[in-house]
Amino acid sequence: MTENCIKLENLLIYRNLLSDSIVKGLQSLGTHGDACNQYAIGARLIEWAEANQMAGNIPENYLLCLLGCDENVFSSIAGKDGTKAESSLAKAVAHDIVILKRLLKAGLARQFGDEVTAIIEDYLPTNGIQGNRQAEFHNLALLRDLFLDISENHTPEAVVTALSQYYNRYGCGRLAGYGAFKWDSERRELVGIEHTDPVQLGDIVGYEYQKTELVRNTEAFMCGKPANNVLLVGARGTGKSSSVKAVVNRYFDQGLRIIEISKADFKQIPEIMTVLRQWGKKFILFIDDLSFEEYEAEYKILKSLIDGGVEVRPDNVLIYATSNRRNLIKETWDDREGNELHRQDTVNEKISLADRFGVTLFYTLPNQEEYFKIVEEIARKNSIGLTSAELRSEALRWEMSHSGRSGRIAKQFIDYLGGNIAN
Template identity: 30%
Template sequence: MGDPIDPADPLARIAAALERMAPPLLPPTDWSAAPAYVWSGATVLAVADLQAIALDRLVGIDAQKASFTENVRRHAAGLPAHDTLLWGARGMGKSALVKAAVAAQQASGAPTALVQAGGGPEALTTLPALFDQLGGIDRRFVVFIDDIGFDGPEASSAARPLRSLLEGGAMARPGNVRLAVTSNRRAIVERNMNDQDDPINPRDAIDDRMALADRFGLSLGFHACDQDTYLAMIEGYAQAHGLAFDAEDALLWARQRGARSGRIAWHYVVELAGRAGKVV
């Protein structure tokens, strides 16, 4: 028991109230227990079940799939491996491939874990604290930053810390960690007429973000799919869940959404399952 609080001392009463309001200290993270984690910058949430699609259901991105899964395999085996930038069309399987490749390594017996971190400029400033924790763990990690983006006048200063973490800085990422970053390329290297009209160092922001993109040893582009690939995506999903579909209905679904992609294909399969009263 501590000393009793003097009711006449307002500072003592305020301190006691703040102590009651403070959340309890979180237990240390067991980085060897879970297949995946979510890093908020201040806390860590262990994910007991990594929800990932089977690699063979990712259709239309065969070359990207082969390159990325091989890179993750090397990292899991303790071999030289790259940090990876997966860029391009939305909904074409960038994020799904990251999760699927890590899950495939786990299924093969490799204890590699996925750690998802935020992609905004503020969240990126917490990566050194994350790396400090992961560097002391006897396990391989893929730190997943989804949909990274730098916008506005702070873009250049936000890109530089991540560049240092990838290569050349005093606080580089540890050897048991590799980054997998997804982005629309323009979110990192944004070009518009204002870049040319800026009278003071008009190329600085572009150069900073280009230098960041160049730090990734593996850069994989994902492009909008054609009609045949879109239908092949639906066929793969539909067969896996015992669903029949009509190609014209599937194409109408895509036209109504103004795009063809793996995400649109999956949404259509969810619609099919709903119509059929099945769970997917």
């Protein structure tokens, strides 16, 4: 066996690496110099690079990704509470850091023949590096600086501290690399959403008060201060859902994550809370387009979760919901004029769910001038070369042939113009 292979076998904390098939293949190259096997391993690395849009030194990136996502006793504890530098666990990690730094500095790509090395040492995926991968490349750069620092400024102990902070910020295992999740009701687990909406708060034109309040509440939550569940109410297409996604995008680097659930998941909310309680991250439980018909009883589960149940909501979870209805549960004239002896009790029951949200933000439809301003701002961002008068004239025609005025209608109008101009 080579020195690298022996040292990998001596890992204490990062032993999951030893069961990875590509890492095993890289070890076999260092051990036996198998000329035929190098092509099979190189092919696997190329497939991984294309699937994940990874550029650069592919063997190094692959191993660094494994280290960044590895779910072990150290990364799990660090992700939730951090790790003390003087602890025995930190010393065990420092032992592994010495091995891993030597392995990476030995040059994984150079274990291959010149022909393969020339391809995988500076790889560029077919579609280039897409925007939604920029955060992952930032994380890779952080890890590369820790493990491949030529100046030796980072001692093993310093790397342990930095890794602890890394896991505390970005998570590990299923959390690492994902900003959004959904609940898989069949497998009863969180599943990462690969492609998420990159919308930013600046992309939502208008509604400054609503965005400011949402940011204020979220910042309080991130700082461990008292914060409220939020209900965003308003007409369709006004930016309610986009505001929630944008605020999560803003605070991703500080450990904020979003989990989208549907009414079908409500009965499993206690299980979801049990899972989230174990993580060190902050979570927004996002319920889009929330409303109930009068015969649906699932709202009682949500009422109990928000306020009033025996089991309290975890401190690391807030609920943000959007709805087109102010009172969430459908009301009828029978509720107010029916023959029930205490009909006011029925009315109070139906409005009580909305009252459980501490903050309610209203997204009203824009007036004509606000609509024109939204159109002009989106047109500017999309480099639409029409004058203000031309834009307003065309936007008015578009509005009249569609379902009124909203940010969504404005965006669809600009997309229409962009497609025509491109043609």
